[in-house]
Amino acid sequence: MKIIVLVQCKDDVGLVAKISGLISSLGANIVSMREYVDTTQGRFFARLELSAFSDLSVVETGLRNVLPRDASVQVKTALPKRVVLLVTKEHHCLSDLLIRHHFQTAGMKIECVIGNHESLKELCSRFDVPFFHISHEEKSKDVFEKELLEKLSHFTFDFIVLAKFMRILSPAFVARFPMKIINIHHSFLPAFVGANPYRQAFDRGVKLIGATAHWVTDSLDEGPILTQQSIPVDHTFGVSEMVRSGKEIEVSVLAKALRLICEDRTFVYGNKTVVFE
Amino acid sequence: MKIIVLVQCKDDVGLVAKISGLISSLGANIVSMREYVDTTQGRFFARLELSAFSDLSVVETGLRNVLPRDASVQVKTALPKRVVLLVTKEHHCLSDLLIRHHFQTAGMKIECVIGNHESLKELCSRFDVPFFHISHEEKSKDVFEKELLEKLSHFTFDFIVLAKFMRILSPAFVARFPMKIINIHHSFLPAFVGANPYRQAFDRGVKLIGATAHWVTDSLDEGPILTQQSIPVDHTFGVSEMVRSGKEIEVSVLAKALRLICEDRTFVYGNKTVVFE
Amino acid sequence: MKIIVLVQCKDDVGLVAKISGLISSLGANIVSMREYVDTTQGRFFARLELSAFSDLSVVETGLRNVLPRDASVQVKTALPKRVVLLVTKEHHCLSDLLIRHHFQTAGMKIECVIGNHESLKELCSRFDVPFFHISHEEKSKDVFEKELLEKLSHFTFDFIVLAKFMRILSPAFVARFPMKIINIHHSFLPAFVGANPYRQAFDRGVKLIGATAHWVTDSLDEGPILTQQSIPVDHTFGVSEMVRSGKEIEVSVLAKALRLICEDRTFVYGNKTVVFE
């Protein structure tokens, strides 16, 4: 069982020496170590993988003793993360995640899927993953979100993944899950924020389209970006061809972002991410 | 000598048959033919390369006879295009174009370079390309552009290329050269319109940066896009690393756009381009 | 229902005029047309999409009348292609194709899956796709292939897809299905032919890995290439990281190749393909 150590704090002289010295003094073995200093912000980030070590709390206490008082320190075993997926009608991201869940290749366990339409229920049942239908129709956003929250309260999860969930969540909802909601947006943000990005891309006549996975904050499509990808298009692409091509990278971008998160390879600071791939 | 034929008109049944039938009946040889119908706009575009044929006007008249009355028809020999470059201080795009000009690999002849700073004069002199310094300092935009126009009036050219020219041209200036001014913008438009796109990209925390070559219209950075490219960045990229990486694709995007234009491979319709690569 | 027309023949003057003239004279509407002349080989290729037309044989007869005697002419309605998949133990390509089959997004219907191991049976059953286990163990290749052929004889199919099938088929087997067997090879051919390409790539210290979809001929990994893709790797990639990253593009390359084939967008001539994307 691997041990993951995540440290984030104000930068200072000798942090790497202190961390690696402490680990070394405990007789633990550093399998890999990545660190980064954001010199413009004076911020230090580190991720270590240790080989098996019996007592995590000894590592954590030791690190807290050598690091600045306000350092964020996490020491944990590398276990699959539990996620809840929110979906609407499009199946492509959900399908891919169900497959990765089924074969346990994503470091992720899907606790359940919640759809505001019923269309994807059948697919979930094929993988024995619980699906719940909570319609948004004929009710206020407030009521809809209350029903969502009620359903979510029955599950323990690390992250909520908006896997092509086409409703905009209220700031109040988002505030309950800070840096716990991941979204896939079908454009290379900040281009084409909001609805129908492929239509916007078509109208603008771009020669590239893209997809962006990001943390959800209360500003629509403006949260910290985890990963992005783009592919070329040309004048022969109508909106539907852009949609078809774009789906391929949406799948790939969301899968990559989830892998990075589930392997504890990402940090957030300000409105940006540090990603140790 | 190759002959290039460009046709753009309202779509109709049998246009390809009419065009290829006419060329065939004249005994000319079609080396390559590309056509495209924008079905949403009902618009037909075609580009043909013919092997040597003595009388271009026979081809043009013949085509006008078989095509709709309002068709745009151009028949021309494939000659290098004459361009004027406008620059400021950054050398990377200019250097690349001077090399391509010097070795005649771009289908393009640089008539002269005009800089609003004097920094790039020395480089131009190394390639025996005339450089003129027209400062924008201590004068109104109106006066500056009058001086530009005066200088331009001494040259015959097909296109003006803004090769990292950091002044915004007035709508009145642009209106004199419709679809004759090409710009390289250092972002994947429509993201990061306007000044300092790399600073904007850094602040937003994107994981991709890009470059866009486009026709200049009177709306800043909103003209028809010719070509775009993007490259990955990560959290270790400060603004200066983005600038350095971005320059590599600015060079490549502008060179490609110019090649496409100089080889008569692009059409404009509405605010979009059709590009037969 | 769309009509697809495929023409391949010796190049000649006026072929486009003849084809488009004939279609036009029948009152059929050309939705799109792509043609290509391989000037080094003097070979002409064309693909047309026509909007609905009642009598396919009229189009075919008409075309045969205006084209060279030895022209290959196919006129067909755009229907899903029937495929049989051969697999071993790896699930990633199969999973992706089952999803595309299930949601009918690939222009392809999977008739059955045959595995030389039983591992993927469970997955197929989740999508109600018949799976047959034909072990290669403790029997000669000849016997194994006889059993394969017997099983195949119960199905009608357009193509056999080797979706990570890790047995090498004999030339005799391949000869029964000329240009009907598609393989995905996990390298950018012609680099790393044969077994364990990721191990070979690791040993060579490459900075790119790739995947190739190709038609199977009797020379191992040397058939006409349909599509290829590559992704960057670095010194931190061991063999297992290359395998994991590589799988993502194997999936994407095979899916793309199948889409191109199922949409009748590919031709073979000599040992090369012409692909109208």
Add this chain to the structure above:
Amino acid sequence: MKIIVLVQCKDDVGLVAKISGLISSLGANIVSMREYVDTTQGRFFARLELSAFSDLSVVETGLRNVLPRDASVQVKTALPKRVVLLVTKEHHCLSDLLIRHHFQTAGMKIECVIGNHESLKELCSRFDVPFFHISHEEKSKDVFEKELLEKLSHFTFDFIVLAKFMRILSPAFVARFPMKIINIHHSFLPAFVGANPYRQAFDRGVKLIGATAHWVTDSLDEGPILTQQSIPVDHTFGVSEMVRSGKEIEVSVLAKALRLICEDRTFVYGNKTVVFE
């Protein structure tokens, strides 16, 4: 002035702690640190950038004291590297390097250019870079290389760059400059070793072409790879179109490899490189 520290040695427990502890104890400031352990080979690599520190030998001695006896330790100021370029007739890589040299954007100073043809002399003179013509014609390889060596003996240089030098150097010549000769090969090695890779690529019908920068060892095109890139091609690419497209990435791959080397970001171990981008 930045200080660069490069360490390579057998892996051991606590190396990062020892290195960072030593630097810290000297009061030097680590601007950035990258380290990597090749666990399959048990090999440790580290690169540090320190801010200005007066006495390099103190750092070096200190490191040698805390590191294993056989560690390779280099401590140096970040100065431009001196290079000699060998060329034949093609100008594209040379042009790009001359520009980067001229504007000092590559961390590299070109001491001179030696050509086995005279074609590129004129270009070098435009940048005031000495060019020497040493013809290979009508003489044995042995004599040719003796003349090369004699010319090289007049210059002090860190690296020899084969910037499209189309002669194969003998093992004896290469042995004099171990890991000091960089080559750009116009394919994604190990595909298409040897002469005319674009012709080979065309004949094979690949859908990707590439370029590779590598250290030259006595086995042709088999030295440690520094960086590689690929771009898509299709059936419309003849050999000359592949050459034209390929040149763009040859330029880019060689420039990147040189930047990595000149910034001391690469290590060699066995037949592989570790590259800290």
